[in-house]
Amino acid sequence: MSVVFRLPDLGEGLTESEIVSWKVAEGDAVALNQVIAEVETAKAVVDLPSPYAGVVRRLHASEGETLEVGAPLVEYDVEGESDAPAEPEPVAPASGEEPSAPEEPPPSAPPGGPGLEPDESDAVDRTEEEPAEEEPAEESVAVLVGSVKVAGGRKPKRAARTFAQTPFVREQRQPARAFPPVRRLAKERGIDLAAVVPTGEGGVVTRADLDRAVAAPSARSSHRERVSGLRRQTAKAMTAALAVPHAACFLQVDVTETLRLARDLAAEGSPSPTLLSLASRAVILAAARTPGVNATFHADAEEIEFHDRINLGIAVATERGLVVASVDDADRLDATQLAGAIAARAAEARDGSIGVAALTSSTLTISNVGVFGVDGGIPLLTPGQSAIVALGAVRRLPWEHEGAVALRDVMTITVSFDHRVIDGREASAFVRDIGRVLERPGLALARG
Known part of the structure; x- marks a missing residue:
């Protein structure tokens, strides 16, 4: 079946x-x-x-x-019965009825109408016309269940196609007019004089016309590609994100001490935390003080859902496009464990082995745009989330430090947020808390 x-x-x-x-x-x-x-x-x-x-x-x-x-x-x-037959079955006749035989098509009526003889002049006229088409027989047409009989009707006669013949006319190219020095220069530059717009008196091509032809950008062909797969999903998600009232705030942070901590821990052996995992810990600690950044706004119910755990989404660039891979229960991991979990999720996203659950469970996202060499940006929110943090590249800059100017490692942090859930004061407090931990990572040990 x-x-x-x-x-x-x-x-x-x-x-x-x-x-x-x-x-x-x-x-x-x-x-x-x-x-x-x-x-x-x-x-x-x-x-x-x-x-x-x-x-x-x-x-x-x-x-x-x-x-x-x-x-x-x-x-x-397959063997056995099928729950849904692939092809519709014809409707069986009612009990006691015989199946109806196909009806013969009715004979064509004479031109003069039933019971009337056509006159001779009409018969002479019709001999020069095409013979009348016979009425088609009734046919059975399959419907959703069974079939029904549909009476045939006279089909409209299709008009014969005609194609107008267009004579071919060869384009007549007028010889370009130019003085010998200009012709020699055009030959040296590989320029077709006939393709140059002349501005000289009497339609003569000048040296200035050649200079403009060289400086003009050449026409380039374009092509289109079908939007599908990951790119199509990303387009839908970003379009949905634009429906959210976005706002953003920025903060430049001296991360010299955090980088020194990462180097010291790496010297002790592997595994060790990375700058991204240490920054993730700072985001998690700051989110505990501003719960609205780990929440979802439900517009249909006009409710805000505050999540009890932090599933940290990490934006990962793959060959197929950008994905957000979630490290679930990230608030229960230390910086070293976070480094391992982030690396594992990123590898799964790049080789395509990541599961659907890991791509849909994040509640707060970090985008490390600094790996692309930019100082920052305004990221769009992941649908269903109220905040996203962008980490810029670390720059060695002159910075005020302990009352003097010194070269320090500086990073820009950007927070985009859903203004329906948190306001500018809360978002500013959130980004300041992140910066405070990264500037003085020892505070995380003393205060949490």
Whole structure:
């Protein structure tokens, strides 16, 4: 029997998925739980196992195509009964009735109408016309369940196509007019004089015309690429983020002491914390003093959900695009454990082995844009979150230190926030708390 496997929901409320690649073809025999396709959804590529054992009868999508959850995906030929037949069955006749035989098409009526003889002049005129088309017989048309008979009607006669012939006219190129020195210069520069717009008297090409032709930018062709996969998901997420009333604040921080701490701990052996993991610890400690940065605004219920734990999202640049990988329960990890967890999540995101849950569970995000060599930026919020922290590149700058000017390691911290959840005072306090820990990391031991 035939059975249709429909695209399942591969995550928490996901509505669509893209077929990355098929692992089977039509006519292949597959076993239960055999991987039949790679499917990308919510920024993750996952293997899709077969829920049936049988023969692949039809693949309902091609590679690169996006399907809605619940859409037909694969049709199988399996042993046993099918819950959903692939093809509709014809409606059986009622009890006691004989199946109706196909009706013969009615003969065409004479031109003069029923019971009337056409006159001779009409018959002569019609001999020069095309013979009248016969009425088609009634045909059975398949519907959602069974079939119905539809009476045939006279189909409209399609007009004959005509194509207008356009004579080919060869473009006549007028010879360019230029004095011998200009012609010689054009030849040296590889310039086609006929393509230069002349400005000299009488349409003569001048030396200035050649200079402008060289300075003019050449026309470049463009191309388009279909937005799909991760790029498509990112576009949707960023479009949704623009619906949130964003605001941002900045702070330059002297991180010299934090860098020295990282070097001292690295000298003791591996594993050791990194600047990113130490900054993550500072963000976690500061979030405890400003709970609104670890919250979600539910517009439909007009409620703010404050999360009891911090699932720290780390923005990771991959070959397929940007993803946010979550380190769950990050508030329970120290800086060394955070360094290991962040590295593991980043590796999973880059090789595509990360699960959907790790891409959808973060409650607060850090974007380390400093690795790209920029001082900072205004990041857009991850949908469902109320704050995101951007860490800029560390610069060696003249800085006031203990009453004098000295070269110090300085980093810019940016916090973008949902103004429906927290206001400027709270956001400023949050970024100051982050900076205070990074400027004097010993405070985290003494005060927390």
